[in-house]
Amino acid sequence: MLIKGETGDWEVVIGLEVHAQVISNAKLFSGAATAFGADPNTQVALLDAGLPGMLPVINRYCVEQAVRTGLGLKAQINLHSVFDRKNYFYADLPLGYQISQYTQPIVGKGSIVLDLPDGSSRTVGITRLHLEMDAGKSLHDQHPSKTYVDLNRAGVALMEIVSEPDMRSPEEAAAYLRKLRAILRYLGTCDGNMEEGSMRCDVNVSVRRPGGPFGTRTETKNVNSIRYVMMAIEYETNRQIEILESGGTIDQETRLFDTVKFTTRSMRSKEEAHDYRYFPDPDLLPLVLDQAWVDEIRSTLPELPDEKKARFMEQYKLSAYDAGVLVAEKASADYYEAVAKGRDPKIASNWVTGELFGALNRLGKSIEESPVSAADLGGLLDLLADNTISGRIAKDVFAAMLETGKSAAVIVEEQGLRQVTDTGAIEAAIDGVLAANADKVAEFRSGKDKLFGFFVGQVMKQTQGKANPALVNEILQAKLKG
Amino acid sequence: MSIDKATVAKIAHLARIKVPEDEQERLAGELNQILHWVEQLAEVDTEGVEPMTSVAAQTLRQREDVVTEGDIRDQVLANAPDRAAGFFAVPKVVE
Structure with missing residues (x-):
């Protein structure tokens, strides 16, 4: 996508770093619980509080989750990886460092296929995925002169997933996040809930002349919804073009997205903190994996969105667009397959993506909360197929099903909607x-x-x-x- | 590699250690001696030798994904200079 400037065309270059919270019972290096919403500081082990004399012991399941995610991203799994200390001071980081992976991450290069709104696809490279521990949570608005710190999140396992600078528009960035979230949810490695902060995104943006060398980038931290990511990119793109066109230069810096004004602003205080003085954590030996174990995990991978989409196109003869919409959430795909079973797959797809999704959207409900079950929607399609009701009446019956939760057959009988074929x-x-x-x-x-x-x-x-x-x-x- | 006074001041600040200016010169000298000593190790030919990650031949110990700790808020907060409603309370840090 090219952007018209005063002095010619510009192209935006986007790379995303996603922090995805690993689904596990216990933390990455301690035995404290990870559940969201507990009372402050009740899920904290002495290690998480940075108390002396405690040693980290890695949670094997978190490693398994990272490997599973790497496999889902078609990425290289590094059988030998190393944990490093990333040193910085902040009130919610009691250890004074974050245990992370720097030069030798557990997962290397992979890729994600984006499904774009026009039905076309585009591949974005994954640079790496590494395991690290989350920090605690600071609350700045509870007291006029104090910050309150809750360490329940401190030490929870995160996967930092870094993309190549392969995206060229806010829409592609959104498609990337949606696809990544879908893959994580299919795999069961992260719930992808951006509102609760279990998936957070740092947005790297630069602009350049089409085909020219990369420009200087800025990094906007911790953007917590797909819509905000798109807005942050939009704002940064325009800001950078404006600066460059008036003869200025871009500072490589960390910025913050303002969710009230929808702008980004410089976070100068973070600049010096960039000197993290990484070094291998002396408390942890290298993480060495067995290829046979990795293969075992590979053999348990579920059918992922891309494969499911391909199968839907092949088996049900759906368009790329419809198949893409249906597989975006595993629950939607399962719902569709239940409706399509033994019925016309195209008609089933039209009803699920059209009437049903439209209704759920209006009601603000997810597919799991649908007032009409897959079996009941199937029942409606059966009445349509055997000419008990006409297509027009079917829409009225569907509306009544949404309203009452009754089955199609019951509504047709009660309201005398049976089609006249006499x-x-x-x-x-x-x-x-x-x-x-x-x-x-x-x-x-x-x-x-x-x-x-x-x-x-x-x-x-x-x-x-x-x-x-x-x-x-x-x-x-x-x-x-x- | 050589460390000067400015580098000492910078790493002291990053480590949040207060080093008076009149001590920085002396520390630069000490740190340079340490670096020099480490550099001598580079003279050893380590071609084909695996990096040693532990003095004992052992592998990374791992734990099962089971909740075994927590629910010790009073202990966790016991040494905190200030606390409120179950939180650590620290001087305000805002961006």
Whole structure:
């Protein structure tokens, strides 16, 4: 995507660093719990509080989760990796350093395929994934002169997932985050909940002349929704172009996204902290993995979004777009497959992505909270398929299902919506309409073909929409000709 | 590699250690001696020798993913100079 500037075209270059909280019971290096929302400082081991004499012992399951994620990102798994200390001082980091991985991460290069809104795909490189411990949480708004610190999060395992600077628009960055989140959720390695902070994003943005060398980048820290990521990119792009076009230069710096003004601003105080003086953590030996163990994890990987999408296109003959929409969440894909089973897959897809998703969107509900179960939606499609109801009536029945939670069959019976397929009844209705509109019949017969729709409409009105449309067409054609 | 007074001041600040200016020169000299000693080790030919990560032949100890610790808030907060409502309370740090 090119951006028109005063002095010519510009291109934005985006790389993302995502911190994804690992799903595990206990922390990365201690036996304290990780559950969200506990009372402050109740899930803290002495190690997490940075008390002397404590040693870190790595949680094997967190390692497994990182390996599983690496495999899901089609990435290289490093059988030998090293933990380093990243040194800095902050009130919510009691150890004075974060145990992280620097030069030898557990996962190396991989890739993610983006599904773009126009149905096309694009591959973005993953540079690396490493394991590290989270910091505690600071609350600045509880007291006029104090910051309150809760260490429940301190020591929880994070995966830092770094992309290559391969994205070129806010939309691609959004697609990347959505896809990464989907993969993590399919794998069960991170819940991807940005509001609760279990997935956080640092956004690296620079601009350049199309095809030219990379410009100086800025890093906007801790952006906590996909919408904010897009806004931060938009703002940074315009800010940088404006500076460059007026003859200035970009400072390589850390910035903060302002969620009130939707702008970014410099975080000067963080600059010096960039000197992290990494060194291998003397408390931890290198992490050495067994290839057989990695292969074992690989053999338990679930079907991931890309494979599922390909299978949906192949097995159900869905378009790339529809398949992409359905596999975005595993629960949606499962729902669709339950509806499609033994039914027309295309019609099932239209109903799930159209009526159902539209309704869930309006109601602000997730697929898991859908008032209409997959089995009930399937029941509605069966009534449609065997001509018990017409397509138009089906939409009304669906609306009633959403409202009442009743099955389609019950609603059709209760409200008498059964389609009229009795040709005698339809003929009678048509005869009535033709007799009442003799003038229009004459017009039609003298060549005004467009009136056909009018007659159909009248017949449907007569029958409260219950007449089988195909029969109406057929009989009407015959009668008008005659 | 050589360390000057300014480097001493910088790393002291990064480590949050207060080093009076009149001691910086002396510390630079000491640190340079340490570096010089470490540099002598580089003279040993280590071609083909695996880096030694521990003096004992052992591998990284691992734990199961089981909650075994926590629920000791009073102990965790016991040495805190100030606390409130179960939180550590520290002088305000704001960006």
